[in-house]
Amino acid sequence: MRNTAARSLLRQRIARPELTRVQDVILRPRFTAAGQNFFPPQQCLNQFAAPSPSPAFLSPRAFHTTAQRCKKVRDNGKDSNGSSSAGAGAADTPGRHPSANPEEPLDFADVESRIKGTNEHFEGVLKKLRSGGRFNPDVVGALRVQPDRKDSTTYPLKEVAQIVPRGGRTISILAHEEAYVKPIMSAVQASEDFNQQPQRVPDNELELLLKIEPETKDEVLRRVKAMFTEWRDRxxxxxxxxxxxxxxxxRDKVIGPDLKRSADKELDKVIKAQMTKIDGVEKETLKSVESSSK
Structure with missing residues (x-):
C-alpha cells in the first residue's frame, strides 16, 4: 500500500514539469523558418496579451472578427461650393483686402480695394460685350461645365475643350475627351445666353458646332442695363x-458719435464718386449700342 502511494506521488512530480513545458509551448509560439526553430522576442509576444488602452487600430483583435477598416475621408477642397467663386464675388474674398481699422476710421483702404476688384470684373464683362457679345470665344469659354454628375465641381468650358471660331457666326467646340461631350452640351443648353443644343459633327465624335444668332438691339440694351444694375448693387x-x-x-465705444458721422460722410463721398463714373460709362455704352444698331 505504501509502495503504491509512493509511486502515485512520483508520477505527479514528473507530470508537473511536463505541464510547465506544455504551457511554455502554448504561451510562446514557435515559428519555423528555413528548417530552424525560431522563438520570437518578448515584444512580439505582447500582442497576445490582454488589450491595453491603446488606439483602436493598434489593439489586438480576435481571429474570428473582421479587420478594422479606416473610414475614407473625401477632400472636396475645390469648389467648396461645388462651383468656384468667380467674377465680382471673388473680388470680396476674405483676406484679399486690407481690414478696416477702428483706430483709423477715416482710412478707406478696404473699401477702395473692394471697389477696384469689382470695377475690374465689370470692365472685363463690358469689354467682352463690346467685342461681339455672345459671339465671343471668351464668353463661350466661360460657361461652367460639370463633367461628373456625382461631383458638383464645375470647370470653365475652355478647360475641357478647345474653342475655334469658324466662318459666319459658328463656333467649333473640340472636347478634350469623349466623356466631356455630353456635359458640354448640357452646359450650353442650360445657359441663358445660348439656350440651344450644339450640333454633333458626324465624322468627329469630339467636335460640336454652336451657331450663335445675332442679338437684336433690344436684347443687347437689356443685357447692358442688367450688367450696370449689378455693378451698382455690388x-x-x-x-x-x-x-x-x-x-x-x-456700439463697442471704440469711436464716438461725431467720429462715426465723419466716417459715414467720407464713405458716402467715395461711393458717390464711383456711382458717377458708372453712370458715365453706362451712358456711353448705351449710346454706342444705339448707333451700331442703325
Missing part, C-alpha cells in the same frame, strides 16, 4: 459692409 454691398463696421465700433 458697390452698395461694399458700402453696407463698411456701414455695419462703423455701427459696431460705435
Amino acid at each position: 458697390l452698395r454691398s461694399i458700402r453696407h459692409k463698411r456701414d455695419k463696421q462703423h455701427t459696431s465700433w460705435l
Whole structure:
C-alpha cells in the first residue's frame, strides 16, 4: 500500500514539469523558418496579451472578427461650393483686402480695394460685350461645365475643350475627351445666353458646332442695363459692409458719435464718386449700342 502511494506521488512530480513545458509551448509560439526553430522576442509576444488602452487600430483583435477598416475621408477642397467663386464675388474674398481699422476710421483702404476688384470684373464683362457679345470665344469659354454628375465641381468650358471660331457666326467646340461631350452640351443648353443644343459633327465624335444668332438691339440694351444694375448693387454691398463696421465700433465705444458721422460722410463721398463714373460709362455704352444698331 505504501509502495503504491509512493509511486502515485512520483508520477505527479514528473507530470508537473511536463505541464510547465506544455504551457511554455502554448504561451510562446514557435515559428519555423528555413528548417530552424525560431522563438520570437518578448515584444512580439505582447500582442497576445490582454488589450491595453491603446488606439483602436493598434489593439489586438480576435481571429474570428473582421479587420478594422479606416473610414475614407473625401477632400472636396475645390469648389467648396461645388462651383468656384468667380467674377465680382471673388473680388470680396476674405483676406484679399486690407481690414478696416477702428483706430483709423477715416482710412478707406478696404473699401477702395473692394471697389477696384469689382470695377475690374465689370470692365472685363463690358469689354467682352463690346467685342461681339455672345459671339465671343471668351464668353463661350466661360460657361461652367460639370463633367461628373456625382461631383458638383464645375470647370470653365475652355478647360475641357478647345474653342475655334469658324466662318459666319459658328463656333467649333473640340472636347478634350469623349466623356466631356455630353456635359458640354448640357452646359450650353442650360445657359441663358445660348439656350440651344450644339450640333454633333458626324465624322468627329469630339467636335460640336454652336451657331450663335445675332442679338437684336433690344436684347443687347437689356443685357447692358442688367450688367450696370449689378455693378451698382455690388458697390452698395461694399458700402453696407463698411456701414455695419462703423455701427459696431460705435456700439463697442471704440469711436464716438461725431467720429462715426465723419466716417459715414467720407464713405458716402467715395461711393458717390464711383456711382458717377458708372453712370458715365453706362451712358456711353448705351449710346454706342444705339448707333451700331442703325
